[in-house]
Amino acid sequence: MTGKKAHKIAAELEKLFPVAKTELNFQNIFQLLVAVVLSAQSTDRQVNKVTEKLFLFVKEPRDLLDMGEEELSRQIRSLGLYRNKARNLIKIAEILDREYHGQVPDSFAELLKLPGVGPKTAEVIVGVGFNKPSFPVDTHVFRVARRLGLSKARTPEGVSFDLKKIFPPNSWIDLHHRLIFFGRRICKAQKPSCNICPFPEFCQKEESDV
DNA sequence: CTCCCGATAT
DNA sequence: ATATCAGGAG
Structure with a gap:
């Protein structure tokens, strides 16, 4: 119809x-989540420039926790809004590591609970990451x-x-x-x-x- | 609504 | 100089 x-x-x-398909580069759904959070009020090209280096070390939530908020903040500074993004990503990594066995949830409602994840980001993870409508x-x-x-x-x-x-x-x-x-x-x-x-x-x- | 915020285009 | 960029929180 x-x-x-x-x-x-x-x-x-x-x-x-x-x-x-998205122009953001990533190797798994956690990296996709990180890239989409970083993409707020920035461009895909700027995000890819940052994640090219960042994702050499960061493959899962634990890696982000090992890196720490200060180093993460430095690596993503060129994207703008970097203090909020770094703080939110560390919190996300803590929550995923503790409450989700390091896995990214596939439901819109669960994703929305994560700090720095709003409707747009949650929909991208559900659709692009998990191939759901x-x-x-x-x-x-x-x-x-x-x-x-x-x-x-x-x-x-x-x-x-x-x-x-x-x-x-x-x-x-x-x-x-x-x-x-x-x-x-x-x-x-x-x-x-x-x-x-x-x-x-x-x-x-x-x-x-x- | 304001704030977060650097890089880029116009 | 100002607007805009794969937004979200308070």
Whole structure:
């Protein structure tokens, strides 16, 4: 029961971005969790630059505890918000080590309890890490979904709810990645490339960018 | 709502 | 100089 508009958006995005996967580098789900926490208000490229070195030593929660908050804080300083991120990641490592046998939980509710893990990060772990239906809404998805008139919700959670109603669950995570690519390369926050946009007829930019 | 915060683009 | 970047907590 996918609508005509939704179908066109999904089809065009698939043509534009055939490969729908995260650009964050990681070797296991714990590293994915670390990378996503680090990615707040930073770019994937900056995060990968940091984790290239960090993940040589950090493969599981214990490794982060061995490293300590101060050294972690130094290694991630270039990302910004580094004090909060370091403190939260150490707490996460303690909780996972003590209460989850060092494993990352696969449920949205359990993930949400972790410090520094909100709705967007929890959805990414569930969807990308555990391959379960989820529709994370970050700054790009939020902006693009509203500009395309797919949602008028005022919060990322509201936009996620609307997108889940519009698209079938088996398409959510790929669409999530493609909407991010579309937001980064074409429907940018500043100076969007409207000349190459496949969806001019759907654009709600003036109405949505309040 | 403000704060956290460095790197990059405009 | 200002806006933005795979947000979340108080």
